[in-house]
Amino acid sequence: MTTPPPSQPPSPAPNGPGYGFPQQAPGAPGFGPPPGLPASPGAGVPLAGTGPGGPGPAGPGPVPVPAGGAPGGRSGGNLRRNAVWAFVGALLASAGWTAAVLVVPGMVGSSSGDSAPRSLGSYHVSDDFCAVGKPNRLLEKYSVNTTGSSPSHHTDRNPALDSMNCSMSLKRTGGTSDSEYASVYLRADLHKAVNPAPELSANKETYRTRGYQISSIPGIGEDAYFVYKDDGSSDKYRDVYAEVDVRDGGMTFYITYSASYTQGKATPPSMDELRTMLQSDADSTVRAMRK
Secondary structure (H helix, E strand, O other), X not given: OOOOOOOOOOOOOOOOOOOOOOOOOOOOOXXXXXXXXXXXXXXXXXXXXXXXXXXXXXXXXXXXXXXXXXXXHOOOHHHHHHHHHHHHHHHHHHHXXXXXXXXXXXXXXXXXXXXXOOOOOOOOOOOOHHHHOOOOOHHHHEEEOOOOOOOEXXXXXXXXXXXXXXXXXXXXXXXXXOOOEEEEEEEEEEEOOOOOHHHHHHHHHHHHHOOOEEEEOOOOOOEEEEXXXXXXOOOOEEEEEEEEEEEEOOEEEEEEEEEEEEOOOOOOOOHHHHHHXXXXXXXXXXXXXXX
């Protein structure tokens, strides 16, 4: 999601997909796919770079591993798993949208309702989405890990779609284990040419068919939900993935958390903790985008 990652993350490709369906990037060091997904892009998920706006590249590339390797002298795949797992997934998020179309084609076809663009209200573009979308609740438990890489952000402006994203590597505050790294990725899109509601519905259904737990979130935008999966099937690692998706008019937003923990060395936040933190950070970010 086997070559070392680049020393600095490449700039995200312009106008990638609107919201996330995590995928594994080929060739990334020491990573399995997010829970319940194919082990390689060819194993059931097409690689067509087609998203809601048509063909186009996907999101940002991998975030580099902190310099100096893991604490305690370990420098291999586990730290890489923890530091990069979410962000390499954004590389092929457009393939996830394609998978959603295959699973529930009726949701994105002409029968899904009015495709006319929805109002953006007072939502506006920011040049630094890491400042606008700073995940303050997550940062009560984690600190930003700047060893080897700093938070990265990118903004694209287009007559049909404005996009903003931010990616951060996190480390559990006070933690000493290489299992206590995590990743957070935030993205917002202002859809000016289409109604994004059918795509969000398709995205939700795709998660459901892949075995993720999904629950609605009231009070944020017109539609919001929480996605979660804890894969403890490995004897060595426990992969945790959580996401909140929001749609309000023509605005879509998502924030994702992912981490891979060594079994028996550290305990990840519970599902309820992650829902509370991500829901709070999603709500504050959506509010900040309207100021």
